[in-house]
Amino acid sequence: MKKFALIILYYLLISFNTYVFSAEDKNQELLKIGVLAPFSGELRKLGEEILYSINIALHDLGNPKIKIFPEDSGSKNEKLTNACEKFQNNGIRVVIGPVEAKFTNKLFACQDLVFISLSNMSSNINKNILMLGINLESQLLSIKNFIKKEKRKKTVILFPKNNYTKHIEKNISLVNFENSKIYKYDQDPEKLTKQIEKVTNYKQRKLNLDSRVKKLEKSDDLKDLKELNKLKQKYTLGKVNFDSIIILDFGDSLKSVLTSLAYTDVSDEEILIITSNQWFDQSLFEETSIKNFYFPSINYKNFKIFNDSFYNIYNYKPTEISILSYDAVGLIYYAWKRSGEIKSINNFNFKKDIKGKAGKFNISENKVIQKLNIYKIDNGNFTKYNF
Numbered sequence: 449m450k451k452f453a454l455i456i457l458y459y460l461l462i463s464f465n466t467y468v469f470s471a472e473d474k475n476q477e478l479l480k481i482g483v484l485a486p487f488s489g490e491l492r493k494l495g496e497e498i499l500y501s502i503n504i505a506l507h508d509l510g511n512p513k514i515k516i517f518p519e520d521s522g523s524k525n526e527k528l529t530n531a532c533e534k535f536q537n538n539g540i541r542v543v544i545g546p547v548e549a550k551f552t553n554k555l556f557a558c559q560d561l562v563f564i565s566l567s568n569m570s571s572n573i574n575k576n577i578l579m580l581g582i583n584l585e586s587q588l589l590s591i592k593n594f595i596k597k598e599k600r601k602k603t604v605i606l607f608p609k610n611n612y613t614k615h616i617e618k619n620i621s622l623v624n625f626e627n628s629k630i631y632k633y634d635q636d637p638e639k640l641t642k643q644i645e646k647v648t649n650y651k652q653r654k655l656n657l658d659s660r661v662k663k664l665e666k667s668d669d670l671k672d673l674k675e676l677n678k679l680k681q682k683y684t685l686g687k688v689n690f691d692s693i694i695i696l697d698f699g700d701s702l703k704s705v706l707t708s709l710a711y712t713d714v715s716d717e718e719i720l721i722i723t724s725n726q727w728f729d730q731s732l733f734e735e736t737s738i739k740n741f742y743f744p745s746i747n748y749k750n751f752k753i754f755n756d757s758f759y760n761i762y763n764y765k766p767t768e769i770s771i772l773s774y775d776a777v778g779l780i781y782y783a784w785k786r787s788g789e790i791k792s793i794n795n796f797n798f799k800k801d802i803k804g805k806a807g808k809f810n811i812s813e814n815k816v817i818q819k820l821n822i823y824k825i826d827n828g829n830f831t832k833y834n835f
Contacts, residue, residue, distance in 0.1 A: 479514045479784045481777070482535040482561070484545030489523030494547065494769070498566070500762050501770040502544065504754075505777035514781065525551045532558040542790045544776045547769065552577055562793050564776045566769050569615065573814040576793050580772050580779065582746065582806070584616065584696075586818040587724050588623040590744035591694060594822045594833065595625075600692040600720055603628040604647060606705060607696035608635050616696055629690070635701050644708035653684035653713065660685055684713040692720035698729070710737030725820070727768045733828045740827070744820040746771070746806035748830055754805050775804035 483502060485495035499518060506514060517538055519531035528551060535543055535558075542562045546555075549569035555561075556575050568581025595603060603625055607616045609632050620630065633643045645651060657679060664676040679685065693714070695705050702723060709721070721741035726732060728748060733739075751771060758766045782802060783795045801808045801819065808819040822833040 477513065477788075479511075479781065479790075480538065480540045480542075481514065481516050481780055482531075482538075482540040482543035482545075483516055483518040484521050484528070484531055484535075484543050484563070485518070485547065486523045486525075487518065487520040488527075491523040494767070495520070497766055497770055498545070498547075498773045500758065501766065501773035502777055504757065504761065505774045509777070509781055511781070514777075521546050525554075528554050529557075532561060536560055542780050544773065544780070549579065562790060562796070564780060566772045566776065571815050571817060573793055573796070573811070573816065578793060578796055578811070578816060580776055580816065582725050582818055582820070583816065584619040584724070585622055586809075586816075586820055587744045588619055588625075589817065590820040590822060591722050592623055592625060594722065594742065594744075595692050595720065598692070598720055601627060602690040602692070604690045604693045605630045605696070606633060606647070606693065608633055608701055610635065625694075633705070635704070637704055640704055641708050641711065644705065644712055648688050648709070648712040648714055649686075650684065650712040653686040653688075657682060657685035682713070688714060688719065690719070692722065694722045694724075696724045698724065698726060702726075703732070706738045706741070714738075716740040726825075728823075728830055732825055740825060742822055742824050742833065744822055746818070747821060748823060748832065750805045750807070771805050775806050778804050 483499065485498045486492055487495040495518075502516060506516070517535065517540055519527075519534055521528050521531055525546060525548065528546065532543075532555070541560065542564065544564050545566060546563070547566050549565060549567035552565075552574065555563050555577055559576060561576060563577045565577055565579045566581055567579045568583045570579050571583040571585040605620060605625065605628055607613065607630075613632060617630075631643070631647050633640050661676065661679055664672045664679070667673070667676075693709070695702060697705060706721075714721075716738045717740075721738060723741060723743045725745045726743045727745065728751065754771050754774065755766060758770060779796070779802065780790070784790055786798075787795055789795075796811050797814065798811050801810050806818070807821065810817050810819065824831045824833055
């Protein structure tokens with residue numbers, strides 16, 4: 449298996465660097481880009497996918513002055529330090545990777561290198577690390593703007609109690625939602641349902657319905673009988689104390705929250721329901737009780753085009769990190785063309801928006817903010833919300 453991975457890497461290197469042979473012969477200035485990804489171990493397929501995406505970007509740019517230097521970080525980043533030494537020995541200044549943010553302390557020691565990480569754990573440019581992933585602050589800013597456009601006045605923010613709780617709390621404080629309430633929930637289904645009942649004041653609304661039904665059942669008035677027939681189709685009576693709800697979760701945990709909201713009779717026609725970025729997860733079409741809700745994300749049209757292109761070349765569907773790898777190449781190339789060289793992280797602070805496959809983003813004042821679109825899951829389709 450290890451031999452097979454090395455063969456793939458070898459042929460990719462030939463593909464990458466065919467562009468640069470003539471440039472090297474003429475001693476022209478090259479853009480050298482390091483790639484730090486797992487090319488061995490249990491995550492090697494992820495490393496290969498990153499290289500495949502970079503290969504597509506190189507073909508699209510078509511510039512013979514770009515040379516790629518892949519180095520294996522190992523599946524647990526155990527080879528990270530050695531890889532960084534090799535980059536420095538080859539005169540490389542900028543590196544795409546790593547995927548995870550938890551090893552940043554090791555990267556700080558490599559002061560001569562600039563890392564375009566594919567992680568989304570921070571919007572801040574930290575020393576020599578810029579994270580290109582779709583960060584939570586960008587998502588929350590897009591959501592806040594959307595809520596304002598929809599003229600909603602009372603917002604509930606829900607998120608799970610887990611290892612990312614402090615990270616979520618920090619980003620919520622940065623964005624500062626007005627007139628909002630924050631609730632943290634357990635991911636255990638039984639506890640979750642009780643917590644959502646409390647948030648939605650379900651028990652009181654249920655009592656309101658039962659009380660009204662009992663009263664109407666004693667009446668022979670035609671008007672009361674009509675109201676009674678309508679109420680028997682409901683589960684509660686009375687409105688919730690909010691007009692928009694943000695759920696910062698995904699996957700099965702998100703589906704459990706949506707199911708609990710449906711159970712507590714929260715209407716997606718009356719309440720604006722918004723989640724964090726779902727990367728166009730089509731399983732949400734069929735496995736949720738609430739069929740209409742919104743989320744911020746990258747350019748869906750470009751996302752589909754890129755995925756189709758990747759599939760046509762490599763015969764499998766890529767993960768979300770592929771389009772970020774593609775954009776990382778474009779970002780580095782833009783910074784290099786703009787200044788003629790890359791000396792430090794300061795070369796990536798721009799005054800204007802940058803457009804990539806994923807969409808527009810802004811890098812200024814040592815912060816990366818993506819300009820995300822808002823999409824609606826609407827009866828089995830992803831529909832872009834037009835501001």
